[in-house]
Amino acid sequence: xxxxxxxxxxxxxxxxxxxxxxxxxxxxxxxxxxxxxxxxxxxxxxxxxxxxxxxxxxxxxxxxxxxxxxxxxxxxxxxxxxxxxxxxxxxxxxxxxxxxxxxxxxxxxxxxxxxxxxxxxxxxxxxxxxxxxxxxxxxxxxxxxxxxxxxxxxxxxxxxxxxxxxxxxxxxxxxxxxxxxxxxxxxxxxxxxxxxxxxxxxxxxxxxxxxxxxxxxxxxxxxxxxxxxxxxxxxxxxxxxxxxxxxxxxxxxxxxxxxxxxxxxxxxxxxxxxxxxxxxxxxxxxxxxxxxxxxxxxxxxxxxxxxxxxxxxxxxxxxxxxxxxxxxxxxxxxxxxxxxxxxxxxxxxxxx
Amino acid sequence: xxxxxxxxxxxxxxxxxxxxxxxxxxxxxxxxxxxxxxxxxxxxxxxxxxxxxxxxxxxxxxxxxxxxxxxxxxxxxxxxxxxxxxxxxxxxxxxxxxxxxxxxxxxxxxxxxxxxxxxxxxxxxxxxxxxxxxxxxxxxxxxxxxxxxxxxxxxxxxxxxxxxxxxxxxxxxxxxxxxxxxxxxxxxxxxxxxxxxxxxxxxxxxxxxxxxxxxxxxxxxxxxxxxxxxxxxxxxxxxxxxxxxxxxxxxxxxxxxxxxxxxxxxxxxxxxxxxxxxxxxxxxxxxxxxxxxxxxxxxxxxxxxxxxxxxxxxxxxxxxxxxxxxxxxxxxxxxxxxxxxxxxxxxxxxxx
DNA sequence: CTGAAAGCGCTTACAG
DNA sequence: CTGAAAGCGCTTACAG
Numbered sequence: 001x002x003x004x005x006x007x008x009x010x011x012x013x014x015x016x017x018x019x020x021x022x023x024x025x026x027x028x029x030x031x032x033x034x035x036x037x038x039x040x041x042x043x044x045x046x047x048x049x050x051x052x053x054x055x056x057x058x059x060x061x062x063x064x065x066x067x068x069x070x071x072x073x074x075x076x077x078x079x080x081x082x083x084x085x086x087x088x089x090x091x092x093x094x095x096x097x098x099x100x101x102x103x104x105x106x107x108x109x110x111x112x113x114x115x116x117x118x119x120x121x122x123x124x125x126x127x128x129x130x131x132x133x134x135x136x137x138x139x140x141x142x143x144x145x146x147x148x149x150x151x152x153x154x155x156x157x158x159x160x161x162x163x164x165x166x167x168x169x170x171x172x173x174x175x176x177x178x179x180x181x182x183x184x185x186x187x188x189x190x191x192x193x194x195x196x197x198x199x200x201x202x203x204x205x206x207x208x209x210x211x212x213x214x215x216x217x218x219x220x221x222x223x224x225x226x227x228x229x230x231x232x233x234x235x236x237x238x239x240x241x242x243x244x245x246x247x248x249x250x251x252x253x254x255x256x257x258x259x260x261x262x263x264x265x266x267x268x269x270x271x272x273x274x275x276x277x278x279x280x281x282x283x284x285x286x287x288x289x290x291x292x293x294x295x296x297x298x299x300x301x302x303x304x305x306x307x308x309x310x311x312x313x314x315x316x317x318x319x320x321x322x323x324x325x326x327x328x329x330x331x332x333x334x335x336x337x338x339x340x341x342x343x344x345x346x347x348x349x350x351x352x
Numbered sequence: 353x354x355x356x357x358x359x360x361x362x363x364x365x366x367x368x369x370x371x372x373x374x375x376x377x378x379x380x381x382x383x384x385x386x387x388x389x390x391x392x393x394x395x396x397x398x399x400x401x402x403x404x405x406x407x408x409x410x411x412x413x414x415x416x417x418x419x420x421x422x423x424x425x426x427x428x429x430x431x432x433x434x435x436x437x438x439x440x441x442x443x444x445x446x447x448x449x450x451x452x453x454x455x456x457x458x459x460x461x462x463x464x465x466x467x468x469x470x471x472x473x474x475x476x477x478x479x480x481x482x483x484x485x486x487x488x489x490x491x492x493x494x495x496x497x498x499x500x501x502x503x504x505x506x507x508x509x510x511x512x513x514x515x516x517x518x519x520x521x522x523x524x525x526x527x528x529x530x531x532x533x534x535x536x537x538x539x540x541x542x543x544x545x546x547x548x549x550x551x552x553x554x555x556x557x558x559x560x561x562x563x564x565x566x567x568x569x570x571x572x573x574x575x576x577x578x579x580x581x582x583x584x585x586x587x588x589x590x591x592x593x594x595x596x597x598x599x600x601x602x603x604x605x606x607x608x609x610x611x612x613x614x615x616x617x618x619x620x621x622x623x624x625x626x627x628x629x630x631x632x633x634x635x636x637x638x639x640x641x642x643x644x645x646x647x648x649x650x651x652x653x654x655x656x657x658x659x660x661x662x663x664x665x666x667x668x669x670x671x672x673x674x675x676x677x678x679x680x681x682x683x684x685x686x687x688x689x690x691x692x693x694x695x696x697x698x699x700x701x702x703x704x
Numbered sequence: 705c706t707g708a709a710a711g712c713g714c715t716t717a718c719a720g
Numbered sequence: 721c722t723g724a725a726a727g728c729g730c731t732t733a734c735a736g
Contacts, residue, residue, distance in 0.1 A: 012479075014729055025707045030731060041705055060479035064420045065729030068712045073416065075459075075480075083448065089441040096435065096461060105459050105476060107427075109448060124457060127364075127412035128427075267646060291643050294619060366713055377723045382715060393721055417713030420728045 013057045021053050077125035078108040079135045094310025102318050113231050132317050151320035157202040168312045168331040172202050175302040175335035176209025179284040184217045186343050188254035188282045192225040195258035206258045242269035254282030260289045283342045297341030365409045373405050429477035430460040431487045446662025454670050465583050484669050503672035509554040520664045520683040524554045527654040527687035528561025531636040536569045540606035540634045544577040547610035558610045594621035606634030612641045635694045649693030
């Protein structure tokens with residue numbers, strides 16, 4: 001029975017080719033190439049010969065075959081909210097870099113904070129047999145994540161009702177609290193928050209930090225200082241909403257923006273109605289961005305430790321992959337207040 | 353011989369399980385699940401039963417096994433210069449989105465424009481059996497790319513000495529020419545360029561466009577208006593070099609920056625020595641960036657059609673994968689001049 | 705010290 | 721109309 005499958009791809013060189021050339025069995029080649037030569041007591045002579053031939057033929061093990069046999073693909077799935085957002089892009093870069101050091105590759109996808117898209121991504125990654133996941137979950141993704149059967153590390157947010165999950169997040173409450181306290185110290189008295197309608201933990205905590213800071217300082221924290229915007233607006237929509245909010249709340253003297261894209265839209269909104277950031281209205285944003293550093297006036301923010309987030313994510317996941325621990329690792333990192341001109345009542349106007 | 357491999361992963365449900373439950377062979381199941389039921393003349397009755405069971409068991413084909421057998425992994429490798437750079441992050445997002453529509457997933461990596469890193473990435477992607485590649489090549493990567501044996505589409509730059517490669521690039525010469533001509537029209541007379549030491553085609557073309565535009569307008573295009581910086585400086589290094597260049601060439605009245613990160617560093621450098629963008633010194637950058645839009649004064653640029661680049665890349669690659677054409681597809685897209693305040697001799701000072 | 709053989713989960717040419 | 725069997729390229733328990 002002569003089977004000639006019509007496989008239209010160039011066959012690479014396999015363990016068999018090496019075995020043939022070395023005059024040994026594929027088994028022996030496999031042992032040697034996997035560094036088990038001594039353990040399996042293959043003679044020095046044979047080992048050397050095999051290694052030499054493998055080098056000459058530039059043998060590269062077929063990861064598919066290996067994965068099929070061992071169940072390990074040396075691939076991790078990275079699910080972010082939006083790879084084009086600088087925070088996630090920067091984390092992705094660190095993750096890819098670090099993963100590489102451990103021999104892992106990264107498959108990625110963006111959810112756009114859309115539940116259905118997230119579920120689709122999980123499904124695809126699952127049947128591609130990724131070894132583990134780093135996930136920025138959308139709302140209501142808890143069941144899918146629990147049923148994943150592989151190590152998972154959450155990022156940016158987590159599910160309070162899943163006690164035993166691993167995650168790396170920042171202290172959103174502390175970040176918001178510090179940001180708002182800073183505004184208070186600078187003398188601002190009527191502070192508003194622009195946040196999203198999301199009820200996920202990270203946004204809730206930022207709002208809590210905001211409210212708590214106001215209360216601690218005896219400032220009004222009523223409903224009318226809180227503005228929630230739906231996540232799925234486009235830039236123009238955000239700007240329109242923020243502008244309108246500012247116009248109907250002219251007594252506000254400072255704003256806290258709960259995400260960097262809200263902050264960016266905030267800058268445009270404030271400008272649109274002719275106010276001057278810092279002097280007319282103070283501002284602090286959650287999460288740093290190149291724009292905040294370069295804008296005039298520069299924008300104060302509470303910055304996430306991007307590098308460390310990326311590193312911790314991978315190290316946690318690798319630890320789970322190599323020797324799955326039982327105790328959930330939950331990392332909460334602090335944010336750093338970066339004081340800039342936007343939160344100073346009197347700003348020197350560079351471009352004046 | 354009872355072999356119990358110690359595979360510490362949860363086995364999913366396989367074609368065999370379905371076959372067993374349906375009382376047919378795995379072959380039949382495979383045919384039906386691959387939509388070849390009619391072609392192979394499997395009875396309606398059996399087909400329905402199989403589909404129903406597959407649905408009930410939530411069967412997902414193991415892509416590794418399928419890939420091993422068919423030689424297709426439905427995975428493409430995306431190699432960019434730096435995934436944290438907004439241009440590449442935005443292209444990556446479009447690529448991932450579009451690939452998904454065709455059932456492909458994306459493995460990615462950043463070269464940092466480092467030859468060795470690029471070669472390492474190619475090697476890893478190769479032995480992971482990706483079906484095709486989208487590559488932002490570094491210098492001297494031509495040989496490796498030619499020997500890849502799988503469809504490749506280059507982006508951002510290409511190798512003039514490889515005639516038959518597929519690529520999607522922008523018209524760098526036109527972009528630079530338009531940018532510089534715009535400065536001339538605005539009345540700037542002594543225009544410099546900040547570019548990199550890279551001798552790759554895209555940078556060469558930008559420089560050529562710059563020089564050509566100056567010559568066409570009878571303006572000086574000598575060596576002293578050209579400043580080349582090594583790619584591997586950090587931000588501080590770029591700023592220092594640009595600042596120094598500005599101080600030793602005080603007669604310059606406008607600058608053209610050949611990349612967006614150079615433009616961003618340029619903003620900081622110009623500020624550092626107390627000059628006002630637009631009035632004291634005009635500026636245009638290659639490639640748009642959120643910062644350029646939001647900065648005051650806003651920064652004029654020649655923008656790349658990011659969406660279209662991403663879409664064309666994937667469509668070209670998919671076309672190659674599905675029915676490898678013989679004629680090389682070479683797409684050259686135009687850049688769009690976005691006129692903003694930085695290239696106006698008299699800038700209205702918003703924040704004054 | 706080394707190798708034959710099974711098996712990971714698929715696909716597909718061939719037989720009946 | 722359906723199925724047995726080979727084979728993709730590995731790894732590994734077992735035999736000798």
